[in-house]
Amino acid sequence: MRTATITRNTAETRIAVTVDLDGTGIYDIQTGIGFFDHMLEQLSRHSLIDLHVRTEGDLHIDQHHTVEDTGIAIGEAVAQALADKRGIRRYGDALSPMDETLTRVALDISGRPWLVWKTEFTQKRLGEMDTELFQHWFHSFAQAAGITLHIETLHGENNHHIAEAAFKGLARALRIAVEIDPRKGDAIPSTKGML
Known part of the structure; x- marks a missing residue:
């Protein structure tokens, strides 16, 4: 079973994440940020990775710690579930169309974390989520998972x-x-x- 559970408790956040890499895209996500929950649900559904997330963050300050630490916890869980990465395909890429939008994503589960981000937003917020935090989430996830990740709109x-x-x-x-x-x-x- 390629599963992992991570708990991350700091003075800023309390997080529990469980992933199943061989799941069917079942999710149960609560971060306190509605639009962020919606994005993580998309991640689970379309990757077929089962994802359970419970995040309690210091949202009375802002969303930064909640988003960052959730990215770290999910990345750590993916890395732990992959173990020594035996037998995996390692590389993946996708063109992701959504109406007028087309985004290219390519990644390598290399153990060498990196993010190339070529995406911009013209709004400061989506729902209650700060758009500047999307790049930060992808960076935190890639670093913790040990993934080289390129995203370009x-x-x-x-x-x-x-x-x-x-x-x-x-x-x-x-x-x-x-x-x-x-x-x-x-x-x-x-x-x-080794990777």
């Missing part, structure tokens, strides 16, 4: 669509990358012998 006008296309693109690319490749057996997908 090729076209887009509607800010909701731009955000959602990025999360759906990550989901679809991640689904490919974490899958077990039957041709690889239990080999680690690197000439180095």
Whole structure:
């Protein structure tokens, strides 16, 4: 079973995350930020990774710690569930269209975290969520999961669509990358012998 549970308790947040990489996209997510919950639901549904998230953050201050720490916890859970990464496809990419928006996502479960972010928003908020925090979430997730992640919005006008296309693109690319490749057996997908 490629599952993991992470708890992260700080002076700013209390978080519990469970992932099942071989799930069916079942989710139960509560972060206290409605639009953020909606994006994480998209991540689960389209990656087929079961995702359970409970975050209690210091939202009376702002959303920064809640979003950042949730990204770290989900990334850590994915990394733990992948273990030594034997047999995975490792790479994944997706073109994610949503009406007028088209986003390209490519990733490598490399153990070398990096984020290239070429996405902009024209609104400061979507619902109650600060749009500047989307980049921060993807960065926190990529760092904690050990993933090289490239996200680029090729076209887009509607800010909701731009955000959602990025999360759906990550989901679809991640689904490919974490899958077990039957041709690889239990080999680690690197000439180095480790990732």
